[in-house]
Amino acid sequence: MERLTPAEPLIELDGVSKWFGAFQVLRDVSLRVAEGERIVICGPSGSGKSTLIRCINRLEEHQEGRVVFAGRELGADTAGLTEVRREIGMVFQEFNLFPHLTVLENCMLGPVRVLGMSPADARERAMEFLGRVRIPEQAGKHPAQLSGGQQQRAAIARSLCMRPRVMLFDEPTSALDPVMIKEVLDVMNDLAESGMTMIVVTHEMGFARTVADRVAFMDEGSIVECLPPDRFFTSPADERTKRFLSQIL
Amino acid sequence: MDAAVLSAAVLALGYVFHRVDTVLEYRWDWSAIPNSLYRWDEETGRWVPNLLMQGFFTTVRLAILSMIPAALFGAVFGVLRTAGRLFPRLLSRTYVELIRNIPPLVFIFIFYFFISSQIMPVLGVEDFVRGASPATLRSLELVFGPAALIPNVISGVICLAMFQGAYMTEIVRAGIQSIPKTQTEAGLSIGLSRWELWRRVILPQALRRVIPPLAGQFITLVKDSSILSLISIQELTFLAMETAVSTTRVFEVWITVAGLYFCLCYLLSLAFGRLERSAAAARA
Numbered sequence: 001m002e003r004l005t006p007a008e009p010l011i012e013l014d015g016v017s018k019w020f021g022a023f024q025v026l027r028d029v030s031l032r033v034a035e036g037e038r039i040v041i042c043g044p045s046g047s048g049k050s051t052l053i054r055c056i057n058r059l060e061e062h063q064e065g066r067v068v069f070a071g072r073e074l075g076a077d078t079a080g081l082t083e084v085r086r087e088i089g090m091v092f093q094e095f096n097l098f099p100h101l102t103v104l105e106n107c108m109l110g111p112v113r114v115l116g117m118s119p120a121d122a123r124e125r126a127m128e129f130l131g132r133v134r135i136p137e138q139a140g141k142h143p144a145q146l147s148g149g150q151q152q153r154a155a156i157a158r159s160l161c162m163r164p165r166v167m168l169f170d171e172p173t174s175a176l177d178p179v180m181i182k183e184v185l186d187v188m189n190d191l192a193e194s195g196m197t198m199i200v201v202t203h204e205m206g207f208a209r210t211v212a213d214r215v216a217f218m219d220e221g222s223i224v225e226c227l228p229p230d231r232f233f234t235s236p237a238d239e240r241t242k243r244f245l246s247q248i249l
Numbered sequence: 250m251d252a253a254v255l256s257a258a259v260l261a262l263g264y265v266f267h268r269v270d271t272v273l274e275y276r277w278d279w280s281a282i283p284n285s286l287y288r289w290d291e292e293t294g295r296w297v298p299n300l301l302m303q304g305f306f307t308t309v310r311l312a313i314l315s316m317i318p319a320a321l322f323g324a325v326f327g328v329l330r331t332a333g334r335l336f337p338r339l340l341s342r343t344y345v346e347l348i349r350n351i352p353p354l355v356f357i358f359i360f361y362f363f364i365s366s367q368i369m370p371v372l373g374v375e376d377f378v379r380g381a382s383p384a385t386l387r388s389l390e391l392v393f394g395p396a397a398l399i400p401n402v403i404s405g406v407i408c409l410a411m412f413q414g415a416y417m418t419e420i421v422r423a424g425i426q427s428i429p430k431t432q433t434e435a436g437l438s439i440g441l442s443r444w445e446l447w448r449r450v451i452l453p454q455a456l457r458r459v460i461p462p463l464a465g466q467f468i469t470l471v472k473d474s475s476i477l478s479l480i481s482i483q484e485l486t487f488l489a490m491e492t493a494v495s496t497t498r499v500f501e502v503w504i505t506v507a508g509l510y511f512c513l514c515y516l517l518s519l520a521f522g523r524l525e526r527s528a529a530a531a532r533a
């Protein structure tokens with residue numbers, strides 16, 4: 001891992017644009033995220049939030065602008081891409097655990113197959129993170145046997161087992177019941193306290209208020225504004241942000 | 250309900266037999282059947298399979314032997330069909346479309362001519378069999394049946410495998426494509442390489458979905474092997490035609506043959522059903 005000077009962001013999006021066919025999903029988006037920073041992204045459905053964070057680990061390809069992770073620009077070079085991806089954890093709305101593997105095996109897959117760890121070491125690490133997300137007793141079960149909240153925490157543990165430098169969350173609680181939402185948010189709070197760099201797409205404004213360093217509002221493919229939560233919630237500049245907040249709060 | 254349907258079927262069948270018996274005055278004579286299944290061999294003093302059972306065993310051999318390359322074709326072309334690059338996709342597509350849009354019989358006539366006149370000499374199968382030591386010959390006979398028929402059986406196997414492989418290709422493709430894209434995304438996001446993703450995430454899940462339809466296709470393969478009779482592969486249907494002619498008991502012979510096919514396929518489907526259930530139980 002190369003050292004970053006404080007001025008150098010861990011993630012830099014610079015003038016990123018993307019089209020799906022003729023439809024422009026991202027319009028000249030720029031965002032700099034420093035190591036240890038926690039960003040919450042919100043905005044109406046279809047505004048391009050998912051697409052934006054999926055560009056960061058290149059699950060989506062952008063057509064214009066630059067996406068830079070830890071000084072490495074993401075491009076068509078796929079060999080470098082898997083190296084970048086192992087340092088970027090991602091948590092999906094629908095968990096996307098591997099259904100044919102147990103929770104423990106889900107967590108061990110990356111460390112063994114990508115990092116080349118011995119199964120014994122990988123198991124130890126997996127149990128450590130399953131403990132941190134508070135489901136060590138579920139290790140031997142298959143994902144289908146778990147509640148939604150437990151599955152999402154397992155998915156978080158699976159990502160953490162790669163010891164990523166940043167965690168991306170795409171609406172991690174949108175598919176969950178209120179009780180389960182709290183379980184997952186508690187885990188994400190712990191993670192934030194441990195100093196993890198996080199980019200979270202969510203409509204949980206309570207989480208944004210307490211955890212985020214900055215909250216970004218997206219509309220029609222652009223970041224309309226990106227402010228610290230106290231200012232974001234009390235004095236947003238843009239009309240669209242105000243309207244969105246009045247609807248959601 | 251089931252009982253009603255079943256008894257109706259039995260009644261209908263009885264009626265047909267009755268009509269055949271009375272109206273056509275067909276005289277049932279099953280006496281030739283046992284002998285065409287097994288005959289007493291004077292020389293060795295043992296019961297040996299006669300034409301029908303020989304054909305039956307050849308059919309079983311054909312089925313088992315062609316299953317392996319058919320599944321292989323299915324696996325390889327099925328995977329190519331889902332490839333990212335255009336060329337492998339096109340290649341596999343051509344194979345499937347060619348076979349699916351030509352009547353099996355026509356395909357087999359063309360292909361058989363090609364195999365037996367071009368490929369078999371190149372492979373040198375006949376020479377190999379002729380020059381084989383008694384020990385190798387014995388093991389060859391165990392797998393392929395009587396030595397004289399080995400080239401014949403191999404041609405049949407290749408034909409059947411090519412043509413069944415196309416259907417298996419489609420099954421494999423559907424199995425792979427049924428794995429949601431989100432699984433790929435989850436795998437990529439933990440940094441798995443394309444190969445590891447394929448090997449650890451896609452393949453194990455696709456296999457589970459593909460095995461039941463593949464088992465069904467295997468049973469179809471057994472039944473379809475009967476069209477090989479038309480290229481003189483000496484399997485059950487081919488030898489049944491001979492037996493029907495030589496014994497003149499057309500009805501009896503074909504009913505016996507239908508029974509043999511039914512037993513084989515029904516046993517297979519029972520076996521696959523059991524296999525599936527135990528696999529499901531092992532997973533739960």
Ligand SMILES: Nc1ncnc2c1ncn2[C@@H]1O[C@H](COP(=O)(O)OP(=O)(O)OP(=O)(O)O)[C@@H](O)[C@H]1O
Nearest residue numbers: 020023025043044045046047048049050051052171
């Ligand atoms: N693969 C795709 N092909 C074409 N259009 C797409 C594709 N993926 C997303 N889009 C479109 O791009 C726009 C932005 O999608 P995106 O999923 O990024 O929005 P979002 O802000 O995450 O919305 P939500 O809150 O509903 O998740 C939407 O209008 C969507 O229909």
Ligand SMILES: [Mg+2]
Nearest residue numbers: 049050051171
């Ligand atoms: Mg989304």
